[in-house]
Amino acid sequence: xxxxxxxxxxxxxxxxxxxxxxxxxxxxxxxxxxxxxxxxxxxxxxxxxxxxxxxxxxxxxxxxxxxxxxxxxxxxxxxxxxxxxxxxxxxxxxxxxxxxxxxxxxxxxxxxxxxxx
Amino acid sequence: xxxxxxxxxxxxxxxxxxxxxxxxxxxxxxxxxxxxxxxxxxxxxxxxxxxxxxxxxxxxxxxxxxxxxxxxxxxxxxxxxxxxxxxxxxxxxxxxxxxxxxxxxxxxxxxxxxxx
Numbered sequence: 001x002x003x004x005x006x007x008x009x010x011x012x013x014x015x016x017x018x019x020x021x022x023x024x025x026x027x028x029x030x031x032x033x034x035x036x037x038x039x040x041x042x043x044x045x046x047x048x049x050x051x052x053x054x055x056x057x058x059x060x061x062x063x064x065x066x067x068x069x070x071x072x073x074x075x076x077x078x079x080x081x082x083x084x085x086x087x088x089x090x091x092x093x094x095x096x097x098x099x100x101x102x103x104x105x106x107x108x109x110x111x112x113x114x115x116x117x
Numbered sequence: 118x119x120x121x122x123x124x125x126x127x128x129x130x131x132x133x134x135x136x137x138x139x140x141x142x143x144x145x146x147x148x149x150x151x152x153x154x155x156x157x158x159x160x161x162x163x164x165x166x167x168x169x170x171x172x173x174x175x176x177x178x179x180x181x182x183x184x185x186x187x188x189x190x191x192x193x194x195x196x197x198x199x200x201x202x203x204x205x206x207x208x209x210x211x212x213x214x215x216x217x218x219x220x221x222x223x224x225x226x227x228x229x230x231x232x233x
Contacts, residue, residue: 004159035221043205045224091160095222104173105222107160 002027004094006108013082014116020067021077021111023092032096034068034075035105040088048090051075079113087115120144121225123208129231130198138193138228140208147213149191150222151183154205166191167213198232205229 003026013019025034036048051059051068058066063080079086092108121142130136142149151163165173166185180202182194191208205227211220 037224042226043229044226045207045209047221047223050221104162104165106162109157109159 002029002032002094002096002106004092004106004108006090006092006111008111009109010112010114012114012116013079015082015084017082018078018080019082019113021079021090021092021113023075023077023108025073025075025092025094027073027094027096029096032094034066035093035095036064036066036075036077037091037093037107038086038088039091039110040085045091049077082115084115084117086113088113121208121210121223123206123225123228125228126226127229127231129233130195131233132198132200134198135194135196137195138206138208138230140191140193140225142189142191142208142210142223142225144210144212144223146210146223147188148211148220149185149188150209150211151191151193152207152209152224154207154227156204160207164193195230198230200232203230203232 005024007022032053034051038046038048049059049061049064051066058068065078067076089110089112091110094106124139147168149166153161153163162175163177164183169185169188180197184192207227208225209222211222
């Protein structure tokens with residue numbers, strides 16, 4: 001079974017600064033997908049960025065980028081030029097074959113990020 | 118506006134009540150999901166439907182009964198729940214399920230359930 005670990009329950013960052021959220025996962029699969037989701041106080045889960053394991057190039061979406069280290073099974077999220085609207089819970093998620101004919105998304109426990117004015 | 122809509126957003130029910138949560142997706146997806154989000158626990162996948170057929174039931178108690186009448190709608194029927202079932206229930210959808218192409222899963226805003 002896959003597991004996803006987010007070791008930082010809470011973090012804070014000054015507005016306009018850069019912050020990195022860590023995520024590690026455990027799997028025996030070679031083909032899988034990794035995601036970062038953001039859940040603001042409204043509670044809707046919003047996709048931030050995704051990474052295919054077969055791609056060596058790190059994914060980037062505007063101010064959000066990842067550092068994907070496949071051998072180390074690490075998938076950290078870097079937020080540049082932090083904005084107040086980035087305040088949210090951030091979940092790292094792993095998608096791999098569940099063995100039941102489908103691909104299942106496994107989430108970490110989340111990191112609560114607060115952006116300070 | 119989200120492509121996945123959930124109603125009601127908030128629900129309070131007694132342990133003997135019967136209620137339902139509704140989810141509708143406007144994205145033309147073929148797969149739909151129910152997740153449970155409790156305090157201090159990771160999101161838990163409850164059910165997976167693909168083309169209106171249930172493909173996964175992650176050991177969910179029978180007091181939760183899903184229904185998928187078509188690929189756009191998903192229900193979660195609730196009866197004789199317990200207080201520990203109080204949580205945020207999230208519906209989600211993705212283009213499809215079995216190709217393993219890493220389809221992105223899109224979530225609704227969730228339904229807050231309180232069992233008293």
